[in-house]
Amino acid sequence: MLKLIHTLAHHGDDVSCCAFSSSLLATCSLDKTIRLYSLSDFAELPHSPLKFHTYAVHCCCFSPSGHILASCSTDGTTVLWSAHSGQPLTVMEQPGGSPVRVCCFSPDSTYLASGAADGSVVLWNAQSYKLYRCGTVKDGSLVACAFSPEGSLLVTGSSSGDLTVWDDRMRFLHTEKAHDLGITCCAFSPQPLSGGEQGLQFYRLASCGQDCEIKLWVVSFTHVLGFELKYKSTLRGHCAPVLACAFSHDGQMLVSGSVDKSVIIYDTGTQSVLHTLTQHTRYVTTCAFAPNTLLLATGSMDKTVNIWQFDLETPCQAGSMNDQLKQLIEDWSEEDVSTWLRAQGLEDLVGIFQMNNIDGKELLHLTKESLAGDLKIESLGLRSKVLRSIEDLRTRVDSLSSGIPDEFICPITRELMKDPVIASDGYSYEREAMENWIHKKKRTSPMTNLVLPSLILTPNRTLKMAINRWLETHQK
Numbered sequence: 001m002l003k004l005i006h007t008l009a010h011h012g013d014d015v016s017c018c019a020f021s022s023s024l025l026a027t028c029s030l031d032k033t034i035r036l037y038s039l040s041d042f043a044e045l046p047h048s049p050l051k052f053h054t055y056a057v058h059c060c061c062f063s064p065s066g067h068i069l070a071s072c073s074t075d076g077t078t079v080l081w082s083a084h085s086g087q088p089l090t091v092m093e094q095p096g097g098s099p100v101r102v103c104c105f106s107p108d109s110t111y112l113a114s115g116a117a118d119g120s121v122v123l124w125n126a127q128s129y130k131l132y133r134c135g136t137v138k139d140g141s142l143v144a145c146a147f148s149p150e151g152s153l154l155v156t157g158s159s160s161g162d163l164t165v166w167d168d169r170m171r172f173l174h175t176e177k178a179h180d181l182g183i184t185c186c187a188f189s190p191q192p193l194s195g196g197e198q199g200l201q202f203y204r205l206a207s208c209g210q211d212c213e214i215k216l217w218v219v220s221f222t223h224v225l226g227f228e229l230k231y232k233s234t235l236r237g238h239c240a241p242v243l244a245c246a247f248s249h250d251g252q253m254l255v256s257g258s259v260d261k262s263v264i265i266y267d268t269g270t271q272s273v274l275h276t277l278t279q280h281t282r283y284v285t286t287c288a289f290a291p292n293t294l295l296l297a298t299g300s301m302d303k304t305v306n307i308w309q310f311d312l313e314t315p316c317q318a319g320s321m322n323d324q325l326k327q328l329i330e331d332w333s334e335e336d337v338s339t340w341l342r343a344q345g346l347e348d349l350v351g352i353f354q355m356n357n358i359d360g361k362e363l364l365h366l367t368k369e370s371l372a373g374d375l376k377i378e379s380l381g382l383r384s385k386v387l388r389s390i391e392d393l394r395t396r397v398d399s400l401s402s403g404i405p406d407e408f409i410c411p412i413t414r415e416l417m418k419d420p421v422i423a424s425d426g427y428s429y430e431r432e433a434m435e436n437w438i439h440k441k442k443r444t445s446p447m448t449n450l451v452l453p454s455l456i457l458t459p460n461r462t463l464k465m466a467i468n469r470w471l472e473t474h475q476k
Helices: 315-330 334-343 347-355 360-364 368-373 380-394 431-439 461-474
Strands: 002-008 015-020 024-029 033-038 057-062 068-073 077-082 088-093 100-105 111-116 120-125 131-136 142-147 153-158 162-167 172-177 183-188 201-209 214-222 226-235 242-247 253-258 263-267 273-277 284-289 295-300 305-310 420-422 428-430
Touching: 015 284, 015 295, 024 057, 024 295, 024 305, 033 057, 033 068, 033 334, 068 100, 077 100, 077 111, 100 142, 111 142, 111 153, 120 142, 120 153, 153 183, 153 214, 162 183, 162 226, 172 226, 201 242, 253 284, 253 295, 334 347, 334 360, 347 380, 368 380, 420 431, 420 461, 428 431
Parallel strands: 015 057, 057 100, 142 183, 183 242, 242 284
Antiparallel strands: 002 305, 015 024, 024 033, 057 068, 068 077, 077 088, 100 111, 111 120, 120 131, 142 153, 153 162, 162 172, 183 201, 201 214, 214 226, 242 253, 253 263, 263 273, 284 295, 295 305, 420 428
């Protein structure tokens, strides 16, 4: 069900963090560099490694759109990079110059949080690059941070063992002693928990620490009733401090890495162990699930990053896998296609593809005729190389017809819609999901990030009928 498909061994020192976008993998290290890889074949990009930091790089993360990469370092800076070109966009210096241990983007890409060894946490405006708000925890270094899925809460973790909760304006809400010997990581499940009265949001939070434990919490928040953090359970399995944890994109799995050199994958529903991986030869320092496909990355002090792929066996699971692969390739933007071309050694064709607005869907439909006639690529060798690379991609989506059609999937929940509505941005969403989105004071489109001209939601009866017909045919 799970297999090791690739090992990356380009760093010269401990791997400290790894992060996915929809088309790239980023890794960073105590060797002061950040490296970027294409998910199509795990080839390192031509502009990698990224070099700027003068000391160890502790954390890296992509903006939700995948266009910007952030990294932070012992040198007291947080750097924003263009994932497309590898060029630094700005350098943000932590007040006081303390080593920066962790950083994360808000779900709407508006803010970037950075936490430092002096206990300071800064909320930066990711568009203007200006300091927006800042706060300080009472004891210990700030070593972990995570935004709630809708962005209204920021949770930070300290080396003293406290979880601290802030609102989206960096106002202190709550602190909780979570791990006696110190926290190492915290993560929100991307999917909210069901249940609760209207306006009350429930989220699952995981934290791990030096006490060798992973704790699961339920976070509830409403502007009327306030905030509550409830301890739910403890996951055990590691025999040494747990250094990293992360949820899968659907929240159904949780992965952890430990000083005991192992990686454990849990089923969050049953809290049972699904897999224990022991391929790393030193401490496992980082782990991450890809957002749109069933890939897992684990990094270690052995200087390597292992890439794992889940092989799903049942027809239902296979349909889910196909849907995720479709998101990965057919939903590529023109910029993603350009990144893919560079990874294939075809950077000379980037301008031609951009001029012809080739996105992921168009890419998969290119033929030798269209390459020669429409794109006017004269070299037979180049055309052949492009076609071979495209064929490799097609093999990953050639059985998608058995999966759920992408137009039936809500862009917010990534689940089959039951009551689809059309918003003023022209996209269809599950009614409850879009109402919750608007209720949380998000007046922007989930798809375009532009301001919605109207908050009116119109029932999409045609789409609902199509979904019902599909269900009648496929769910017998």
